[in-house]
Amino acid sequence: MSATSDGAEAATTSPPAPAPTMRKERTTLGILMRSPAFLIGAAIVLFWAFCAAFAPYFVPYDPLADDLLNTLAPPSAAHWFGTDQIGRDVFSRVLVGARDILTIAPLATLLGTVLGTIVGLVMGYFGGWVDAIVGRLIEVMLSLPLIIVALMVLVALGPSTPTVAVVVGLVFTPLVARTVRAAVLSERHLDYVPAAAVRGEGALHVMFVEILPNIWPPIIVETTVRLGYAIFTIASLSFLGFGVQPPSPDWGLAIAENYGVLVGGFWWTVVPATVATASLVVGVNLVAEGLQRAVAE
Amino acid sequence: MTDRARDASAPALHLDDLSVAYTVRGRDLPVLSNVGLTIERGEAYGLVGESGSGKSTVALALQRVLPPNGRISGGHARVAGKDVMELGTAALRKMRANDVAMVFQDPGKALNPSLTVGRQMAEVYEILGASSAEARKRGEAILGRVRISDPGRVMASFPHQLSGGMQQRVVIAMALAKDPALLILDEPTTGLDATIEAEVLDLVDTLRQEFGAAVLFISHNLAAVASLCNRVGVLYAGKLVEEGPARALFADPRHPYTAGLLRCLPRAGFKGGPALDNIPGFPPVPGSITKGCVFAPRCGLAEDRCRSEEPPLYDVGEGRGSRCHFHDRIDDLPRMSEPPPVNTPERGPDVQPVLMLERLSKTYELPGNRQVQALRDVSLTLNPGETLGLVGESGSGKSTLANLILGLAEHDEGGAISLDGTPVAASVHARPREAIQAIQIIFQNPDSALNRAHTVKHLIGRAVERLAGITGAKRNTRVTQLLEAVRLTPRQLPAKPRQLSGGMKQRVAVARAFAADPRVIVCDEPTSALDVSVQSAILNLLSELQAERQVSYILISHDLGVVRHLSDRIAVMYLGRLMEIGPAKSVLTGPHHPYTEALLSAAPTVTGERGTRIRLEGQIPSPVNPPSGCVFHTRCPRKFGPICETEEPGFSADTEGHAIRCHLDRSEMGRGREMKGVEIVEANG
Numbered sequence: 001m002s003a004t005s006d007g008a009e010a011a012t013t014s015p016p017a018p019a020p021t022m023r024k025e026r027t028t029l030g031i032l033m034r035s036p037a038f039l040i041g042a043a044i045v046l047f048w049a050f051c052a053a054f055a056p057y058f059v060p061y062d063p064l065a066d067d068l069l070n071t072l073a074p075p076s077a078a079h080w081f082g083t084d085q086i087g088r089d090v091f092s093r094v095l096v097g098a099r100d101i102l103t104i105a106p107l108a109t110l111l112g113t114v115l116g117t118i119v120g121l122v123m124g125y126f127g128g129w130v131d132a133i134v135g136r137l138i139e140v141m142l143s144l145p146l147i148i149v150a151l152m153v154l155v156a157l158g159p160s161t162p163t164v165a166v167v168v169g170l171v172f173t174p175l176v177a178r179t180v181r182a183a184v185l186s187e188r189h190l191d192y193v194p195a196a197a198v199r200g201e202g203a204l205h206v207m208f209v210e211i212l213p214n215i216w217p218p219i220i221v222e223t224t225v226r227l228g229y230a231i232f233t234i235a236s237l238s239f240l241g242f243g244v245q246p247p248s249p250d251w252g253l254a255i256a257e258n259y260g261v262l263v264g265g266f267w268w269t270v271v272p273a274t275v276a277t278a279s280l281v282v283g284v285n286l287v288a289e290g291l292q293r294a295v296a297e
Numbered sequence: 298m299t300d301r302a303r304d305a306s307a308p309a310l311h312l313d314d315l316s317v318a319y320t321v322r323g324r325d326l327p328v329l330s331n332v333g334l335t336i337e338r339g340e341a342y343g344l345v346g347e348s349g350s351g352k353s354t355v356a357l358a359l360q361r362v363l364p365p366n367g368r369i370s371g372g373h374a375r376v377a378g379k380d381v382m383e384l385g386t387a388a389l390r391k392m393r394a395n396d397v398a399m400v401f402q403d404p405g406k407a408l409n410p411s412l413t414v415g416r417q418m419a420e421v422y423e424i425l426g427a428s429s430a431e432a433r434k435r436g437e438a439i440l441g442r443v444r445i446s447d448p449g450r451v452m453a454s455f456p457h458q459l460s461g462g463m464q465q466r467v468v469i470a471m472a473l474a475k476d477p478a479l480l481i482l483d484e485p486t487t488g489l490d491a492t493i494e495a496e497v498l499d500l501v502d503t504l505r506q507e508f509g510a511a512v513l514f515i516s517h518n519l520a521a522v523a524s525l526c527n528r529v530g531v532l533y534a535g536k537l538v539e540e541g542p543a544r545a546l547f548a549d550p551r552h553p554y555t556a557g558l559l560r561c562l563p564r565a566g567f568k569g570g571p572a573l574d575n576i577p578g579f580p581p582v583p584g585s586i587t588k589g590c591v592f593a594p595r596c597g598l599a600e601d602r603c604r605s606e607e608p609p610l611y612d613v614g615e616g617r618g619s620r621c622h623f624h625d626r627i628d629d630l631p632r633m634s635e636p637p638p639v640n641t642p643e644r645g646p647d648v649q650p651v652l653m654l655e656r657l658s659k660t661y662e663l664p665g666n667r668q669v670q671a672l673r674d675v676s677l678t679l680n681p682g683e684t685l686g687l688v689g690e691s692g693s694g695k696s697t698l699a700n701l702i703l704g705l706a707e708h709d710e711g712g713a714i715s716l717d718g719t720p721v722a723a724s725v726h727a728r729p730r731e732a733i734q735a736i737q738i739i740f741q742n743p744d745s746a747l748n749r750a751h752t753v754k755h756l757i758g759r760a761v762e763r764l765a766g767i768t769g770a771k772r773n774t775r776v777t778q779l780l781e782a783v784r785l786t787p788r789q790l791p792a793k794p795r796q797l798s799g800g801m802k803q804r805v806a807v808a809r810a811f812a813a814d815p816r817v818i819v820c821d822e823p824t825s826a827l828d829v830s831v832q833s834a835i836l837n838l839l840s841e842l843q844a845e846r847q848v849s850y851i852l853i854s855h856d857l858g859v860v861r862h863l864s865d866r867i868a869v870m871y872l873g874r875l876m877e878i879g880p881a882k883s884v885l886t887g888p889h890h891p892y893t894e895a896l897l898s899a900a901p902t903v904t905g906e907r908g909t910r911i912r913l914e915g916q917i918p919s920p921v922n923p924p925s926g927c928v929f930h931t932r933c934p935r936k937f938g939p940i941c942e943t944e945e946p947g948f949s950a951d952t953e954g955h956a957i958r959c960h961l962d963r964s965e966m967g968r969g970r971e972m973k974g975v976e977i978v979e980a981n982g
Contacts, residue, residue: 191746195809197725198703199763200733213750 031294038290044283051095052102061089063096063249072266082268093249094272100250104165105230111169113223116176121207124184138174146171154242164243172226179222183215217295224288228281235277251277307378309479309511310336314372317358326583328354329535341512343522346532347828352515356481377478398472402484404464408456415452421474443470462493481513490690491855495899523547524901531555534591541617551619553596556627561833563862572636573833597631598623637841642683650678651816657712659697669921671697672873684850686864694873695853699819734764734813741822743802747794754790757808764813779808800831819851857900869893872928879955888966890957891935
């Protein structure tokens with residue numbers, strides 16, 4: 001593979017490009033930087049990513065340290081978001097709680113994207129009975145609610161962080177595969193595919209070197225959309241007790257641990273984690289939307 | 298016809314110094330500057346120019362349907378006397394509904410795929426205020442007027458059930474339904490077969506006389522324009538550089554750009570005849586030339602004056618105008634390119650053919666245990682350094698034959714392909730590297746054939762690696778040599794296809810095909826996606842490479858001019874069968890197979906001469922259920938007896954190897970049509 005040079009650089013090395021310069025490409029990045037949705041989403045996601053990476057070093061309290069003399073304290077100057085049932089600082093726990101979800105969700109998404117891309121490429125490229133059989137299997141999987149499938153597997157295997165990542169990744173594979181397959185089908189009829197065949201290229205080369213570089217845009221969009229769903233799914237699993245295990249300050253877990261006292265008026269134990277989860281999902285979805293538009297242009 | 302009270306004396310279209318600008322990143326780019334033209338009632342006006350010259354912008358501007366960043370920056374456009382700039386929203390809608398109709402390039406896209414033709418036809422009349430029953434009746438009537446023989450059936454069909462030619466007729470019928478003052482046709486025949494193109498052109502010509510509508514015909518196909526239009530305007534870089542009556546303009550151009558375009562056209566001569574010229578350089582970016590003549594940088598006649606003083610539209614007589622200071626010196630325009638060497642292949646019984654096809658057939662299985670024979674018993678040979686032109690309508694099996702030769706599809710049992718006397722496997726995957734590198738292809742559309750994710754270096758380098766087995770530093774040397782052979786420079790190595798012009802892209806595709814000394818190259822419509830001036834450069838390049846490397850071409854094209862210009866021999870196919878094959882001159886001058894005769898009669902020429910058009914009745918029969926006897930008998934104008942329906946004719950060959958598959962005696966077959974002003978140049982050798 002030769003190095004891929006970016007548009008601007010190559011334009012200076014190629015001769016004065018003629019008519020085509022009329023519709024000089026606006027770079028995808030340029031479009032993104034002018035999209036408010038994308039910028040807001042990116043800011044939210046970056047904020048939580050920063051918290052996931054560095055919050056333990058600057059939060060006021062140890063998120064795991066209990067303080068049994070000061071349980072369920074309402075928000076105050078000392079504890080901005082109050083304390084929970086065993087006196088842990090909710091503010092510190094929310095910031096540090098980004099860590100688990102922002103590790104597992106991207107890993108699960110990555111796994112789902114890689115597997116889904118491979119399956120989708122194979123389906124789209126070979127077509128015929130391969131496509132038909134895998135296609136039916138995917139339909140069967142998609143007809144079951146994702147969270148139920150994930151739950152059943154987790155019950156069978158027992159909950160642990162790597163298992164959650166793998167299970168969610170596998171559950172997402174058919175969804176990604178479907179998108180990739182559609183993208184491959186629209187590339188497959190282009191003449192560069194037979195052009196590769198007449199120089200004797202094999203299926204692997206055609207799929208991964210010829211077709212794959214041309215279907216990045218939908219894959220990237222699909223990945224971001226999946227990331228949003230992964231966050232949501234993993235938070236749900238933690239809430240149900242099959243995801244991240246105590247004493248982690250994980251958001252889903254925090255909601256599960258404290259929603260019992262919600263009726264007592266101790267809203268600060270649950271609301272921060274809920275808002276955090278929601279803001280991250282919204283942030284990721286805004287990024288996805290921005291990407292989608294940029295790609296479509 | 299109350300609202301039809303137009304000012305009947307006003308011309309159908311009058312453009313007065315019309316300028317259009319597109320705003321791109323805050324800057325105004327002039328796309329059209331000071332275009333002035335008039336189309337009288339009932340006149341057909343052809344607007345020609347290469348891509349990017351602003352042809353389509355004219356059509357959009359005069360209906361005020363420019364894209365959001367485009368605007369009319371000066372001048373006036375008057376349709377049937379009304380200035381479109383001054384019309385309010387309601388009046389503008391009324392003008393679009395009543396006065397102008399437009400037919401786009403792709404009829405398949407202009408029709409709604411989920412509504413029947415009848416529904417869509419009726420809609421046109423309903424907008425004009427007819428009741429739905431009346432609208433249907435009038436829809437059927439107008440389909441009859443565009444020579445659709447069974448309007449009832451067509452009304453009940455969905456667009457995809459109709460052929461391309463039929464779809465285009467329906468679109469034209471819709472356009473004519475409102476009896477417009479001006480009918481705009483934007484590349485209406487691009488992408489259609491030659492026979493269908495001829496039908497559509499004939500139809501437009503007849504209807505223009507019947508309806509009295511003015512026609513604005515936008516095309517890059519000079520021959521189509523010449524055969525249809527009274528007047529022609531030549532657009533270059535947004536300026537009308539020459540204008541005048543069609544015949545006179547094409548016979549005696551008075552602007553170097555027009556003259557250059559005409560020299561790019563493969564017009565008459567056979568292989569070895571007059572060489573094509575080309576126009577060096579590229580059209581300017583809009584707004585980049587502010588001083589002098591826009592064509593000066595590419596002009597062979599340009600002098601200092603051309604670069605400083607913009608030429609006005611000189612009146613050069615007979616209603617003609619030219620924006621050239623030296624409009625009286627066009628005959629002095631020098632050749633702008635070297636004529637390429639032309640290869641004369643050896644002939645004779647002792648020449649070993651490079652490629653031999655024996656009884657190739659291809660049968661596809663259809664659902665329901667049906668079969669379709671896309672190709673049947675095709676046998677032919679190809680000598681080293683020879684070009685075989687392959688012609689026929691869509692569906693005739695040309696592409697299937699190409700795919701079998703390349704091994705992209707496997708031929709049926711019983712056929713054989715041999716290369717230099719050695720049999721090769723049916724599938725490319727079963728062929729040794731030597732056989733793969735020997736047979737290559739140049740596709741029609743480089744945008745599709747070049748992977749847009751890869752750089753030029755990778756595109757050619759990969760082919761060198763796979764086909765020639767050369768790697769490392771030697772590979773790069775080879776890539777550079779190939780680039781130079783196709784007149785590109787190493788500066789293009791890091792570029793991706795989208796950064797190159799259409800011609801440059803096709804050169805990359807040519808370089809790739811030549812990566813490892815091929816013996817046979819299938820050229821599948823190699824120039825039909827390109828502009829005229831680029832086309833001639835690619836054709837010259839192909840000639841040159843052939844003379845240099847003794848490669849053989851199989852040239853698939855529906856442009857008979859291109860086939861004639863490059864081919865030593867021509868094969869004519871119909872419904873998967875070879876109908877006629879022989880030396881180019883014999884096939885084109887006759888005696889012809891009746892099908893060849895019809896194909897030849899369909900081709901428009903730039904001189905505007907048209908012989909008697911031989912109209913083929915009916916559609917191409919379905920290959921699933923081919924006609925008995927001679928497969929052409931259902932449409933043959935020279936069918937003479939029951940033998941045509943019962944017995945499949947064999948080939949009868951003359952001494953020169955000109956073989957025709959027809960029951961007719963050669964003396965009864967058609968001969969080449971007379972072409973005035975076109976000298977048939979003998980192939981040398």
